[in-house]
Amino acid sequence: MPIIEVKNLTKKYEYYKKAPGLLASMKSLFHREKLYTEAVKNISFTVEEGELVGFLGPNGAGKTTTLKMLSGILYPTSGEAKVLGHVPWKREKKYQKQFAIVMGQKNQLWWDLPAMDSFILNKEIYEVPDAQFKKTVDGLAELLEIKDILDVQVRKLSLGQRMKCELIAALLHQPKVLFLDEPTIGLDVVSQQKMREFIKTYNEQKKTTILLTSHYMEDVKALCKRVIIIDHGEIRYDGALSALIDKYVDHKVITVTFTKPVERVDLEKFCPVMECTPLRAVLNVPNEEVKKVAAKILTTYPVDDILIDEVPVEDVIRRIFTTGKS
Amino acid sequence: MRRYLKLLKILVRVSFIRALMFRAAFYMDIAYSFIWLGLFFIIIQILFSHTEEIAGWSRANLIVLLGVWSFLDDLGAGTFWDGIKRLPDLVADGAMDFILARPVDSQFLIAAERFRFSRVLVILADVGLIAYGLTIGEMAPWHTIILRFPVLVVSGYIIALSVVYLLHTLGFWFLRINNVWALYDGLEGIAKYPLDVFGRHIKLLSLTIVPLTVMFMFPAQALLGRITTLEVLYAPVVAAIFFAVARWFYQYSVRRYSSVA
Amino acid sequence: MKKYWTIFRVELENTIAFRGPAFIWMLFDLLWIVVYPFIWVFIIRAQGGEIQGWNVTAIILYFVFMAVMNNFILMHPEVHVGDEIYTGNFSNYIVKPLSYLMNAFIHETAWKVVRTILFVPILFLLILIILRLGGFTIHANQAPFAILVALLAVPIYFLSAFIIGLTSFWLEDSSIARTIFWTTSGLFGGQYAPFELMPRFLDRIASALPFKYAIYFPLRVASQTMSSAEILRGVLMQVIWMIALFILAKLVWKKGLTRYSAVGR
Numbered sequence: 001m002p003i004i005e006v007k008n009l010t011k012k013y014e015y016y017k018k019a020p021g022l023l024a025s026m027k028s029l030f031h032r033e034k035l036y037t038e039a040v041k042n043i044s045f046t047v048e049e050g051e052l053v054g055f056l057g058p059n060g061a062g063k064t065t066t067l068k069m070l071s072g073i074l075y076p077t078s079g080e081a082k083v084l085g086h087v088p089w090k091r092e093k094k095y096q097k098q099f100a101i102v103m104g105q106k107n108q109l110w111w112d113l114p115a116m117d118s119f120i121l122n123k124e125i126y127e128v129p130d131a132q133f134k135k136t137v138d139g140l141a142e143l144l145e146i147k148d149i150l151d152v153q154v155r156k157l158s159l160g161q162r163m164k165c166e167l168i169a170a171l172l173h174q175p176k177v178l179f180l181d182e183p184t185i186g187l188d189v190v191s192q193q194k195m196r197e198f199i200k201t202y203n204e205q206k207k208t209t210i211l212l213t214s215h216y217m218e219d220v221k222a223l224c225k226r227v228i229i230i231d232h233g234e235i236r237y238d239g240a241l242s243a244l245i246d247k248y249v250d251h252k253v254i255t256v257t258f259t260k261p262v263e264r265v266d267l268e269k270f271c272p273v274m275e276c277t278p279l280r281a282v283l284n285v286p287n288e289e290v291k292k293v294a295a296k297i298l299t300t301y302p303v304d305d306i307l308i309d310e311v312p313v314e315d316v317i318r319r320i321f322t323t324g325k326s
Numbered sequence: 327m328r329r330y331l332k333l334l335k336i337l338v339r340v341s342f343i344r345a346l347m348f349r350a351a352f353y354m355d356i357a358y359s360f361i362w363l364g365l366f367f368i369i370i371q372i373l374f375s376h377t378e379e380i381a382g383w384s385r386a387n388l389i390v391l392l393g394v395w396s397f398l399d400d401l402g403a404g405t406f407w408d409g410i411k412r413l414p415d416l417v418a419d420g421a422m423d424f425i426l427a428r429p430v431d432s433q434f435l436i437a438a439e440r441f442r443f444s445r446v447l448v449i450l451a452d453v454g455l456i457a458y459g460l461t462i463g464e465m466a467p468w469h470t471i472i473l474r475f476p477v478l479v480v481s482g483y484i485i486a487l488s489v490v491y492l493l494h495t496l497g498f499w500f501l502r503i504n505n506v507w508a509l510y511d512g513l514e515g516i517a518k519y520p521l522d523v524f525g526r527h528i529k530l531l532s533l534t535i536v537p538l539t540v541m542f543m544f545p546a547q548a549l550l551g552r553i554t555t556l557e558v559l560y561a562p563v564v565a566a567i568f569f570a571v572a573r574w575f576y577q578y579s580v581r582r583y584s585s586v587a
Numbered sequence: 588m589k590k591y592w593t594i595f596r597v598e599l600e601n602t603i604a605f606r607g608p609a610f611i612w613m614l615f616d617l618l619w620i621v622v623y624p625f626i627w628v629f630i631i632r633a634q635g636g637e638i639q640g641w642n643v644t645a646i647i648l649y650f651v652f653m654a655v656m657n658n659f660i661l662m663h664p665e666v667h668v669g670d671e672i673y674t675g676n677f678s679n680y681i682v683k684p685l686s687y688l689m690n691a692f693i694h695e696t697a698w699k700v701v702r703t704i705l706f707v708p709i710l711f712l713l714i715l716i717i718l719r720l721g722g723f724t725i726h727a728n729q730a731p732f733a734i735l736v737a738l739l740a741v742p743i744y745f746l747s748a749f750i751i752g753l754t755s756f757w758l759e760d761s762s763i764a765r766t767i768f769w770t771t772s773g774l775f776g777g778q779y780a781p782f783e784l785m786p787r788f789l790d791r792i793a794s795a796l797p798f799k800y801a802i803y804f805p806l807r808v809a810s811q812t813m814s815s816a817e818i819l820r821g822v823l824m825q826v827i828w829m830i831a832l833f834i835l836a837k838l839v840w841k842k843g844l845t846r847y848s849a850v851g852r
Binding site: 350351354355357358361362364365368369371372373375376377379380381500501502503504505506508509511512513515516519523524525 | 604605607608611612614615617618619621622625626627628629630633634638759760762763766767770773774779780784785786789
Binding site for chain 2: 091103106121126
């Protein structure tokens, strides 16, 4: 039985058009144009227990809206969804005690008090027994390396430390499902990495089902075996990350450095040349011809080093977004 | 139920810690309350330098009314006022979403989060003012006060809570409405004087749709021995109705917010 | 000159977006004083229809004018300025080639325009009330003075409020300064009772403060016969207060700015 089941989920927003300028402001006192936008269009997917799924998409793609519907914060315009057997927007207490949502850059903790005070509140809200509370807090604080800052006012902490505290606050009640919305946004590189390590470890140890949204490729690459790409409210791809590359990428990138200058025109006889300086060239080579071309270059030219690489996932995704076809 | 008491304890403790941290604001609030109270007291003196009574209320009676009015105002300001005031802003910056996703009654969480301990001391002053007014004027027999006054104060408190919630629930409907507290403040301010001065029609309104008389005058009347049993029974009914309406409107607004947001 | 107009236009546009809150503030101001005419009418009727020259019509007119004056003349920069200093936002303005005072004034004027538009229906209501009471005699030859005096009142109140807002440089929580300002300007500006009906010593205190010349004086010139000597004396007081407050505002601003740059926020 899948833990998360989404069928034909749609969310339409209505909003008012606002043009700039004084005259337009005056006009808007009397009449405003109502417009609709479909944030999420008819999406369907399922997630099994223990999966760590990444929702990838540009801003405004519908990732956050989907998470909000799955946490019961928003009602869909149409469609169905079930998480842990519950319909999220019914907001049953039983369901709410089993999931947690963390949104990057949005604070759930009390600003002017130590994080521990917010934990105590959550403990009561989610009815976590004393012993379990202590064990969980100690364990997580150890894992996240923030044991000594739990008694420091949240506003005095760095963004990275704050996010770690937010995570602990969310995980106190051992949720079966965790929704993470842009958890690494705004963090420095080191904190981002630590955050990813933690999420990965936590998922492996606790078998918590995690749905993660991000527009950072790094998050998805590091964490998710499975990725759902969403753009303009539609799912463009749902499957393994590695398969994504296989499906969309029919070529590899060969980077060659030469010991003696080579002419671009000579290389172009083989295959498209992406970049070319006298001593270095980057080539796009169709998958079937990689071995042949590589061999040919090695034998024909004075090669210092040759590197055969995958197309960066970013480029793949960008292509998916710009072409708009799956 | 016990869980909510535990939660309340935690939230009250947090407000207390905050009060200790922001001590300047604590003292300011006390000073501020005393200054306003002083102004209203002076105004009463000015009014009564020209007359012996206003709509049947003597200077002493009006001092009692002022004390009761301030007492209820401080009860509200000390408990739910700052909490509920945040509602429009919580909706505007998305923090409401987190509150709604939690397995606790969101209205409780919002209202109980900001207790103002400074008001505790001001309440003592209010009681002093009431005592002063009762000493220099009439006072009802003790046994009637003990029976009636608490019922009326609690009813007044519940109506205040409901009206404040009703107004702030509009934060789910309108984007820029975070000064809606000013509407309540303005209306409430009228009730430090006997609403009879406005004439029959307004008095009727203040007994029903805008129950200022029920909230503020009734408890004062109970202290002065000017209340009927019917009125004492009427107040809790009004309180129950307002509470139900406020709760319903809140839940309806949340549903709409979740559908449309 | 053009830059003032541009800033004003932008402020106006911003304020129109805040018409909801503006409407609420307008109701709030009205609610604060609406009870007093009723009380005074009650008292006057109980005393046989007149107290020290004030009859029912006169007192109602007094408060109607008070409501109109509140809406047209009184500006409240103290909240806006206080907040901007507290948050440090005001520093955005001091680097621009426009004095902060002018900025605050334009901001408040934009609010006034929106508030006035919203006030129009209430104004109609008030005019109806006045007409029902039999109208009032405008002393035609005093009318130009009334307008002059009202115009002079604007900077007096604005500058007082502005200075209160500036206290935010020193007080982290300027609500106490505001409270003192509102209670004092209210009582000594005649918001709760005309000066003739207040005890002598309060009236004397009021004469030492600028609020009487901001609110009460324009009212009197519009509604009562005054000798030219009286009017001239009043106008002189207004001008003196205006200059004094302007100098004080500049001083406080300079001191505040120095403190801000030294201490930071």
